[in-house]
Amino acid sequence: xxxxxxxxxxxxxxxxxxxxxxGYVTGFILAVILTVIPFGLVMGNVIENRFTAVMVLGLFxxxxxxxxxxxxxxxxxxxxxGWTMMSTIFAVIFVAITLAGTLWVMFHMNTNMMxxxxxxxxxxxxxxxxxxxxxxxxxxxPAAVQEQAAPxxxxxxxxxxx
Amino acid sequence: xSNQTIxxxxxxxxxxxxxxxxxxxxxxxxxxxxxxxxxxxDCLIFAALFATWGVLGRSYAGGPTGAELFxxxxxxxxxxxxxxSSITFGFALIQKQKGNLNGTxxxxxxxxxxxxxxxxxxxxxxxxLIHEGLTPQxxxxxxxxxxxxxxxxxxxxxxxxxxxVLMIQLNKHGLTRENNRRVMCLSMxxxxxxxxxxxxxxxxxxxxxx
Numbered sequence: 001x002x003x004x005x006x007x008x009x010x011x012x013x014x015x016x017x018x019x020x021x022x023g024y025v026t027g028f029i030l031a032v033i034l035t036v037i038p039f040g041l042v043m044g045n046v047i048e049n050r051f052t053a054v055m056v057l058g059l060f061x062x063x064x065x066x067x068x069x070x071x072x073x074x075x076x077x078x079x080x081x082g083w084t085m086m087s088t089i090f091a092v093i094f095v096a097i098t099l100a101g102t103l104w105v106m107f108h109m110n111t112n113m114m115x116x117x118x119x120x121x122x123x124x125x126x127x128x129x130x131x132x133x134x135x136x137x138x139x140x141x142p143a144a145v146q147e148q149a150a151p152x153x154x155x156x157x158x159x160x161x162x
Numbered sequence: 163x164s165n166q167t168i169x170x171x172x173x174x175x176x177x178x179x180x181x182x183x184x185x186x187x188x189x190x191x192x193x194x195x196x197x198x199x200x201x202x203x204d205c206l207i208f209a210a211l212f213a214t215w216g217v218l219g220r221s222y223a224g225g226p227t228g229a230e231l232f233x234x235x236x237x238x239x240x241x242x243x244x245x246x247s248s249i250t251f252g253f254a255l256i257q258k259q260k261g262n263l264n265g266t267x268x269x270x271x272x273x274x275x276x277x278x279x280x281x282x283x284x285x286x287x288x289x290x291l292i293h294e295g296l297t298p299q300x301x302x303x304x305x306x307x308x309x310x311x312x313x314x315x316x317x318x319x320x321x322x323x324x325x326x327v328l329m330i331q332l333n334k335h336g337l338t339r340e341n342n343r344r345v346m347c348l349s350m351x352x353x354x355x356x357x358x359x360x361x362x363x364x365x366x367x368x369x370x371x372x
Contacts, residue, residue, distance in 0.1 A: 017346070018259070019252060019259055020256070021253070021256055023252075024256070028245070028248070028249040028252075031245055035245065035363075038364060038368055039234065039241075039368065042234065042368045042371060042372065043234050053369075053372055054369055057364050057369060058364070061360050061361060061364040061365070065357055065360055068248075068353060068357045068360065069357070072353040072356065073350060073353050073354070079195075080192075080195040080198075084194075084195060084198050087195075087198060087202050088202065091202035094206060094209070095205060095206065095209040098209040098213055099213050099216065102214075102217060103216050103217065106217040107217075
């Protein structure tokens with residue numbers, strides 16, 4: 001008797017997730033479309049601009065993740081009294097901070113700590129850079145070096161990023 | 163007088179018992195919530211590995227690059243295997259819902275075969291890459307690549323082991339309450355791995371060859 005009750009209790013819990021063939025097939029078709037398009041874009045070299053391509057691919061990935069969450073993982077705001085959704089939102093925020101923070105900090109470090117920045121000490125000592133950069137230029141030398149160094153650093157950074 | 167005292171203390175006891183009800187209220191399906199929390203923590207592991215990839219993924223150290231090495235046709239094949247294994251797991255759940263043990267086992271077996279095919283292709287790819295000169299030691303790109311993709315592959319491996327163990331349990335005990343719960347947990351795990359794979363093929367392979 002007791003076991004019966006328990007079974008019913010559990011069955012009630014199970015009914016929170018009711019899976020349907022149509023739900024899975026819909027999710028599968030959407031997932032296939034959202035997979036084939038990015039592969040096609042990259043394999044066919046459709047988008048020339050690298051930044052645009054990265055943005056478009058990222059967008060497809062995000063949409064596909066949502067499709068998988070909804071159709072395969074059966075996410076909704078009601079599961080386990082909303083705790084599943086809450087923990088997911090927390091995880092998404094945490095992942096976003098981890099990714100964005102890491103990329104931001106590390107690329108910043110990369111730009112500012114490149115080995116080619118050996119000229120930086122020269123910038124801080126106005127007397128020193130004159131023989132290094134251009135002996136003819138005197139007062140304008142530090143500014144000139146700074147102007148030269150900045151594009152050089154950028155070029156190196158983008159070269160590194162290639 | 164003493165009678166009153168007793169009834170008062172009894173009332174106190176009843177009052178206390180309200181904090182410890184005989185029937186503890188607990189959320190239904192607590193295991194799925196706990197397992198979901200595990201998956202979210204797993205998500206953080208992958209977030210760290212993706213962040214590492216984002217920082218180091220283009221530090222080739224003069225070695226081979228992703229654009230030279232990655233074979234997108236192979237990756238597309240692998241993606242297809244994993245995606246198909248997701249829907250076959252869904253069919254297993256539908257059979258389970260109908261109470262059809264043999265149908266459940268059959269679809270779980272199909273899922274396992276696609277998972278195995280995925281792993282086989284991935285191992286072939288790793289073998290090929292190492293043969294071409296990309297190892298975890300060759301560059302930061304190599305380290306980040308093998309750590310991220312390898313961790314995902316390890317998850318799939320353990321998912322497969324779990325799948326086989328679960329099929330043995332299902333075969334032995336049938337669709338019991340416990341086995342139902344286990345199938346639901348493995349389903350979450352399996353679909354979660356597919357979600358991670360979306361990130362892998364997008365950020366590692368597709369963006370890697372751009």
